Amino acid sequence: MPTVPRVSAVPLYLSRTYHWAYLDRRTLPWLDRSLVVSAILWGNAGRLMQAAAEEFQAGQRLLQAACVYGPFSRMLAEQVGGEGDLEVIDVAPIQVANVRRKLDGLPQAQARQGDLAAPDTVDAAAYDAVCCFFLLHEVPPIERACIVHNLLGAVRPGGKIVFVDYHRTHPWHPLRPIMAQVFRWLEPFADSLLDTDIPALSAHSGDFEWKKTTLFGGLYQKLVGVRRG
Numbered sequence: 001m002p003t004v005p006r007v008s009a010v011p012l013y014l015s016r017t018y019h020w021a022y023l024d025r026r027t028l029p030w031l032d033r034s035l036v037v038s039a040i041l042w043g044n045a046g047r048l049m050q051a052a053a054e055e056f057q058a059g060q061r062l063l064q065a066a067c068v069y070g071p072f073s074r075m076l077a078e079q080v081g082g083e084g085d086l087e088v089i090d091v092a093p094i095q096v097a098n099v100r101r102k103l104d105g106l107p108q109a110q111a112r113q114g115d116l117a118a119p120d121t122v123d124a125a126a127y128d129a130v131c132c133f134f135l136l137h138e139v140p141p142i143e144r145a146c147i148v149h150n151l152l153g154a155v156r157p158g159g160k161i162v163f164v165d166y167h168r169t170h171p172w173h174p175l176r177p178i179m180a181q182v183f184r185w186l187e188p189f190a191d192s193l194l195d196t197d198i199p200a201l202s203a204h205s206g207d208f209e210w211k212k213t214t215l216f217g218g219l220y221q222k223l224v225g226v227r228r229g
Ligand SMILES: C[S@@+](CC[C@H](N)C(=O)[O-])C[C@H]1O[C@@H](n2cnc3c(N)ncnc32)[C@H](O)[C@@H]1O
Pocket: 011, 014, 022, 037, 065, 066, 067, 068, 069, 089, 090, 091, 092, 095, 114, 115, 116, 117, 133, 134, 135, 138, 139, 143
């Protein structure tokens, strides 16, 4: 009997909070521009994308957890190369269609719809590497813990996971009050990420060696975990 692909519902936190940003076909073409992405990240988009992409290698099977505006998915597909395999999973069908368009001409890259907080969206130990770029701050704490747990479980022994996201700035950071307002108005779940120890969200974390670096006065973090082989 043919199997019917399972379609996850768009979570309420996404439709209620971020409809304007990710689910509206009128705003999507305006937001998915390098200039906008660069402005949102205070000119650091290229540097942050590069810092994530350089963690991966040609030939790897790489999972990108959720779509990202700008050229990031193409960068990852080019990093794993023709011998590798990039899979992008996003819960919003409009985002899956958009990233498929952006990945046109790169046969090593595919995208599919799925809820990364659900236990059966990604197979255990199926990937050499997983990249989670600016997803966790847009997700409420319970779903965030589920996503971290599922993504850690998806890394094969010897494989790697990379999180890039917001972080608590140094107290003197000139953007600290501005970012506090941005989070208050537009990103209601972000503040709860800033002091969170991401590995502590999952019981799998003890299987990994962790290294965290911060960038731009502590506003951003890159957290790399390597699963013991
Ligand atoms: C990666 S985050 C934010 C990225 C960044 N702010 C940018 O400029 O694109 C946005 C994506 O996460 C997706 N997303 C949110 N919750 C998800 C979940 N539980 N499973 C899969 N995708 C999810 C949304 O549909 C959206 O496309």
